Amino acid sequence: MNLLTFDIEEWFLEKAYFGNKQSKYAEYDRLLEELLEHLSEHGHKGTFFCVGKLAEDFPQVVRKISNAGHEIGCHSNTHQWLNKMNYKQAMEDTHSAVDALQQCIGQKVKSYRAPAFSIGSDNKWAFEVLASNGITCDASVFPASRDFGGFPEFAKMEPTVVKYNGIEIHEFPIVTIKVIGKQIAYSGGGYFRFSPYFFIEKEMKKASYSMTYFHLGDLCPVIEGVMSKEDYERYFDETGTTKARYLRYFKTNLGVKGNKRKLFKLIERMGFCNIMEAELQTDWGEAPVISL
Numbered sequence: 001m002n003l004l005t006f007d008i009e010e011w012f013l014e015k016a017y018f019g020n021k022q023s024k025y026a027e028y029d030r031l032l033e034e035l036l037e038h039l040s041e042h043g044h045k046g047t048f049f050c051v052g053k054l055a056e057d058f059p060q061v062v063r064k065i066s067n068a069g070h071e072i073g074c075h076s077n078t079h080q081w082l083n084k085m086n087y088k089q090a091m092e093d094t095h096s097a098v099d100a101l102q103q104c105i106g107q108k109v110k111s112y113r114a115p116a117f118s119i120g121s122d123n124k125w126a127f128e129v130l131a132s133n134g135i136t137c138d139a140s141v142f143p144a145s146r147d148f149g150g151f152p153e154f155a156k157m158e159p160t161v162v163k164y165n166g167i168e169i170h171e172f173p174i175v176t177i178k179v180i181g182k183q184i185a186y187s188g189g190g191y192f193r194f195s196p197y198f199f200i201e202k203e204m205k206k207a208s209y210s211m212t213y214f215h216l217g218d219l220c221p222v223i224e225g226v227m228s229k230e231d232y233e234r235y236f237d238e239t240g241t242t243k244a245r246y247l248r249y250f251k252t253n254l255g256v257k258g259n260k261r262k263l264f265k266l267i268e269r270m271g272f273c274n275i276m277e278a279e280l281q282t283d284w285g286e287a288p289v290i291s292l
């Protein structure tokens with residue numbers, strides 16, 4: 001079972017942080033169109049986790065994805081990391097986002113992914129926040145250490161029932177593998193951009209479960225130059241040293257060129273399903289249970 005998921009935030013980021021350029025919106029519109037066509041040609045339905053603000057400011061983008069038959073999931077309201085919010089802020093953020101997305105597409109939103117996989121051992125209460133807002137499936141767990149989050153103690157890399165304070169969520173975690181002593185993901189984001197194609201396909205074919213996560217920003221640059229100190233600090237909420245700003249620029253842009261061809265090849269060659277389909281296919285009675 002290979003899950004196909006996308007995190008959609010680019011239009012919102014452009015408007016809020018990167019200059020509100022019409023040329024960037026047009027570029028994202030074109031890329032999305034091409035991606036949806038390619039998915040339809042190969043009969044795949046994905047889950048697109050969209051930020052709530054996208055439903056408010058760019059509703060046509062969310063509707064276009066939904067009208068093509070894909071599942072719309074929630075990717076927070078303003079792309080702030082959940083581990084930088086307290087319980088009350090996370091409640092408000094999730095409520096606003098789910099509400100805006102549901103109003104936009106006229107359907108229930110049941111799947112969630114936190115920006116930067118920001119659910120970990122310090123904010124397990126986030127699962128309660130999600131369940132209170134009608135979310136039944138989550139894909140926010142990155143069961144290894146990473147920048148901005150990670151949940152190494154989760155230690156499960158298959159569909160898992162999460163129990164916390166009387167609620168239950170069906171978790172679809174990222175899969176990581178050990179390479180030179182370090183746990184890394186291979187099926188999304190920067191890891192997908194940096195890994196050779198044959199390696200990714202080989203790993204996915206070997207696994208009985210895999211979780212992909214892509215962004216339009218993996219296919220074209222989102223940040224076209226090194227961010228100013230001010231913008232960096234507003235966006236990342238940390239000190240924008242020269243080193244940090246250059247590092248972020250390289251991490252965001254390395255491997256973007258040629259990555260579309262790689263992703264489209266994967267779409268052509270592999271079978272995929274989205275979260276709602278995976279939810280139905282999974283025998284939850286047999287799935288591992290984690291009580292947090």
Ligand SMILES: [Zn+2]
Binds near residue numbers: 008009075079116
């Ligand atoms: Zn995101």
